[in-house]
Amino acid sequence: MRVQAREFRSQQPVEIVVEDGKIAAINEIESAETLPIVAPGLFDLQINGYGGTWFSDEKLTVEKCLEALRAHYQYGITHLFPTLITNSYEALENGFAIIRQACEKEAWANRMVLGCHLEGPYIATEDGPRGAHPLDQVRACDWDEVQRLQAASGNRIRLLTLAPESPGAPEFITNCVNNGIAISIGHTAANTEQIGAAVAAGATLSTHLGNGAHGTLRRHPNYIWDQLGEPKLTASIISDGHHLPASVVRSFYFAKGKDGIVLTCDASGLAGCEPGVHDYHGAKFEVLESGKVVIAGQSQFLAGSGVQTDVCIATMVEMTGCSLADAWDMATINPARISHVECAKLAVGKPADFVLFEHDSANAKLHVLQTIADGEVVFGSF
Numbered sequence: 001m002r003v004q005a006r007e008f009r010s011q012q013p014v015e016i017v018v019e020d021g022k023i024a025a026i027n028e029i030e031s032a033e034t035l036p037i038v039a040p041g042l043f044d045l046q047i048n049g050y051g052g053t054w055f056s057d058e059k060l061t062v063e064k065c066l067e068a069l070r071a072h073y074q075y076g077i078t079h080l081f082p083t084l085i086t087n088s089y090e091a092l093e094n095g096f097a098i099i100r101q102a103c104e105k106e107a108w109a110n111r112m113v114l115g116c117h118l119e120g121p122y123i124a125t126e127d128g129p130r131g132a133h134p135l136d137q138v139r140a141c142d143w144d145e146v147q148r149l150q151a152a153s154g155n156r157i158r159l160l161t162l163a164p165e166s167p168g169a170p171e172f173i174t175n176c177v178n179n180g181i182a183i184s185i186g187h188t189a190a191n192t193e194q195i196g197a198a199v200a201a202g203a204t205l206s207t208h209l210g211n212g213a214h215g216t217l218r219r220h221p222n223y224i225w226d227q228l229g230e231p232k233l234t235a236s237i238i239s240d241g242h243h244l245p246a247s248v249v250r251s252f253y254f255a256k257g258k259d260g261i262v263l264t265c266d267a268s269g270l271a272g273c274e275p276g277v278h279d280y281h282g283a284k285f286e287v288l289e290s291g292k293v294v295i296a297g298q299s300q301f302l303a304g305s306g307v308q309t310d311v312c313i314a315t316m317v318e319m320t321g322c323s324l325a326d327a328w329d330m331a332t333i334n335p336a337r338i339s340h341v342e343c344a345k346l347a348v349g350k351p352a353d354f355v356l357f358e359h360d361s362a363n364a365k366l367h368v369l370q371t372i373a374d375g376e377v378v379f380g381s382f
């Protein structure tokens, strides 16, 4: 396979030669045509499901899991962490076991799933920080439970979001980090000392900083400043245009720099669903006409996003004025560095996992034309 496009960083027209699933050559070419842009396949470390399927659902099946995973190719996502949120042990164990089975059944799924993200259940109990996570399943840090879940997943848990004020957090964090699980701070109402202790124990990321928080906060200190001002913490942000206003996205970006931001869509299991009210675990969620996913009956409290990482990149560029290439790095190499996995790279010898797209910067949109994974066209025509 040969693909002509403009390399996303240099904008140089290139021809990419793919052989045996790998990038065999990237040759500079002259081209008078308007070529699409080519960039490595996206990696999102927080995706909850798709099209009505939640990875946290106790009724998740291998088929539904595969269907939900495969849908992400259309958004240029070649790698992701299925994310399981606060739930009973049984539901979490089932979710991880199903993901493991899906990965064992289909080689493409095993390549796509670089790991799993356990978001909760060791989080804040308070309304606001807890977000849409069910209160009756929130519990104290439990290393024994994580080890059992890790076994169910086939050793796929690579990232865990917790609240530093959860009882036993520092020791638990050390155990996770020593066993290859990166720790992210989120859904928290922690004080300065608790956040400092979590960082000292090895936490390296903040989960969707600025969301999963109280509606009203003391001006300072508070847990947003404490994380924003901590250089050892990279910040993941949901730059979908709904979760954070532009001034906040800019402030986070200026504080952390291009290497200190991870873009995530935190897509809800309702992403890709028609507008309307949907039931999940007895709770009602609503997909609004705008595509926002909210707790039903109001429009302020969001329940994950209804869009994917491609939209978050376009919005990040629009809100901050950062380059497309820098935003792309925030959804590829930055999350990969934090979670110690290898994402797609546009380089000779690497697996051919890349995406061809157009960037409509005037309207802050990316149009994914084609996605290639492991040298195969998995979305779009060729």
Ligand SMILES: [Zn+2]
Pocket (backbone or CB within 6 Å): 119, 131, 186, 187, 207, 208, 212
């Ligand atoms: Zn969350």
